Amino acid sequence: MRYISTRGKAPALSFSDVLLTGLAEDGGLYLPETWPSFSLSEWQAMRGLPYPELAARIMRPFVGEDIDPGTLRSLCEKAYTGFDHPAIVPVTQVEDGLFVQELFHGPTLAFKDMAMQLLGQLFEHVLTERNSHVTIVGATSGDTGSAAIEACRGRDRLSVVILHPKDRTSEVQRRQMTTVLEANVTNLAIEGTFDDCQDLVKALFADMPFRKDMHLSAVNSINWARIAAQIPYYVYAALNFGAPEQEVSFAVPTGNFGNILAAWAARKMGLPIRHLCVGSNRNDILTRFLNANDMTMKSVMPSLSPSMDIQVSSNFERLLFELLGRDAEACARIMTSFRATGHMDVPAEAWETARSLFSGLALDDAATEAEIKGLHDRSGYLADPHSAIGIAAGRRFREAGVPMVAMATAHPAKFPDAMVAATGIRPALPVHLADLYSREERYRTVPATADAVKDAVRAAVLSNA
Numbered sequence: 001m002r003y004i005s006t007r008g009k010a011p012a013l014s015f016s017d018v019l020l021t022g023l024a025e026d027g028g029l030y031l032p033e034t035w036p037s038f039s040l041s042e043w044q045a046m047r048g049l050p051y052p053e054l055a056a057r058i059m060r061p062f063v064g065e066d067i068d069p070g071t072l073r074s075l076c077e078k079a080y081t082g083f084d085h086p087a088i089v090p091v092t093q094v095e096d097g098l099f100v101q102e103l104f105h106g107p108t109l110a111f112k113d114m115a116m117q118l119l120g121q122l123f124e125h126v127l128t129e130r131n132s133h134v135t136i137v138g139a140t141s142g143d144t145g146s147a148a149i150e151a152c153r154g155r156d157r158l159s160v161v162i163l164h165p166k167d168r169t170s171e172v173q174r175r176q177m178t179t180v181l182e183a184n185v186t187n188l189a190i191e192g193t194f195d196d197c198q199d200l201v202k203a204l205f206a207d208m209p210f211r212k213d214m215h216l217s218a219v220n221s222i223n224w225a226r227i228a229a230q231i232p233y234y235v236y237a238a239l240n241f242g243a244p245e246q247e248v249s250f251a252v253p254t255g256n257f258g259n260i261l262a263a264w265a266a267r268k269m270g271l272p273i274r275h276l277c278v279g280s281n282r283n284d285i286l287t288r289f290l291n292a293n294d295m296t297m298k299s300v301m302p303s304l305s306p307s308m309d310i311q312v313s314s315n316f317e318r319l320l321f322e323l324l325g326r327d328a329e330a331c332a333r334i335m336t337s338f339r340a341t342g343h344m345d346v347p348a349e350a351w352e353t354a355r356s357l358f359s360g361l362a363l364d365d366a367a368t369e370a371e372i373k374g375l376h377d378r379s380g381y382l383a384d385p386h387s388a389i390g391i392a393a394g395r396r397f398r399e400a401g402v403p404m405v406a407m408a409t410a411h412p413a414k415f416p417d418a419m420v421a422a423t424g425i426r427p428a429l430p431v432h433l434a435d436l437y438s439r440e441e442r443y444r445t446v447p448a449t450a451d452a453v454k455d456a457v458r459a460a461v462l463s464n465a
């Protein structure tokens with residue numbers, strides 16, 4: 001399998017090269033040159049498989065010849081051993097026709113572990129084969145950072161530098177990152193928003209000499225491997241509801257558009273997905289786009305769901321590329337103008353196509369709190385603020401006869417203050433994190449400039465050499 005850039009000016013790469021490269025050299029995002037698909041009988045044969053085996057089957061066409069099937073399967077086995085639920089991604093019913101798939105049973109209690117645990121294994125495997133080392137630079141609004149750190153900590157072939165927006169994550173999220181003291185981990189608290197952090201990462205990648213010198217690599221969902229590794233849980237849920245013979249819809253709390261893009265990719269591969277529902281918080285650019293073709297940036301506002309406090313949804317570029325019939329030139333033009341003007345001009349026909357599959361619902365903080373409380377009162381289910389937004393979107397768009405599965409993306413214990421405010425309940429952290437508040441923290445506060453971050457990355461790499 002080869003991968004091409006959404007902006008059309010970077011070399012086509014294999015899976016392992018895409019894994020190590022992250023962002024394409026022309027600033028675009030990699031996508032498979034052609035979409036793999038499974039036949040009816042191949043989908044049927046996947047029903048009932050244990051999650052790691054299912055993940056290996058789904059990943060196989062994306063990985064291609066780069067990793068042999070036996071090795072891929074054992075990497076998947078290793079990736080999912082640390083999860084605290086035998087099903088890995090259990091599905092529970094909360095209301096008539098409305099289900100929740102819990103993606104937070106990994107070590108850092110958020111859906112990011114689903115892909116990141118596998119990426120840790122893939123990086124280790126590919127770098128060992130090449131006898132090489134990379135410096136991962138990642139941006140986080142709270143969850144990607146700790147999942148990446150957990151997956152990479154203590155690995156000799158990886159240095160990891162994570163940028164989080166200072167004072168804009170929950171305290172649990174920050175501590176999950178900053179209390180990891182392994183020498184190959186560096187945390188930077190950036191004086192800005194998540195969008196600033198993400199822009200800084202892209203600026204570092206755009207500086208070719210720096211990128212090459214530091215052997216930069218990415219773990220954000222700009223890296224195609226992240227998206228690929230998020231596809232299997234949609235397949236798992238759909239097969240459990242009777243796919244490929246039965247249609248299923250999904251509702252996904254959305255920020256960087258990576259999680260829901262994985263569902264869209266599963267549909268491209270032939271999974272019968274009827275409807276994809278975006279849940280937004282008050283930073284509702286995606287919902288405004290879906291409702292009125294209004295993709296206009298506003299300032300990022302803090303919310304009860306900090307991991308979704310995002311205005312520039314990186315992965316939208318991948319969908320846009322497809323909506324434009326894979327016209328890389330048009331995609332590059334629209335993206336460049338979006339960054340220059342703060343407004344994205346999506347052609348009406350492309351918008352109509354998007355709307356025929358996706359719907360959006362935005363909840364402000366009061367509505368999020370009411371959703372958490374109402375759901376808990378009615379069903380006893382305790383959803384974190386992100387998951388609650390997805391569940392509300394699922395309820396809004398569910399249809400008779402089509403199971404609606406909402407993605408529960410984080411454990412409620414990651415957002416204790418919001419949970420107490422909504423329900424009076426303070427969910428306990430699991431045993432392995434019980435002493436989180438007494439652990440030593442280590443991080444540096446850094447201004448939101450590319451030069452300051454480059455200095456910090458150089459220092460991190462030197463101290464690791």
Ligand SMILES: Cc1ncc(COP(=O)(O)O)c(C=O)c1O
Pocket residue numbers: 110111142143144221253254255256257258259260307308386387409410
């Ligand atoms: C708990 C949680 N829910 C939802 C999201 C949004 O996911 P995505 O950025 O893939 O749209 C994030 C961050 O990515 C998150 O950490």
Ligand SMILES: N[C@@H](CCOP(=O)(O)O)C(=O)O
Pocket residue numbers: 139140141142143144145219220221222255256258307308314
């Ligand atoms: N919500 C994310 C933001 C980064 O998203 P990613 O999926 O591109 O890594 C976070 O929690 O950090």
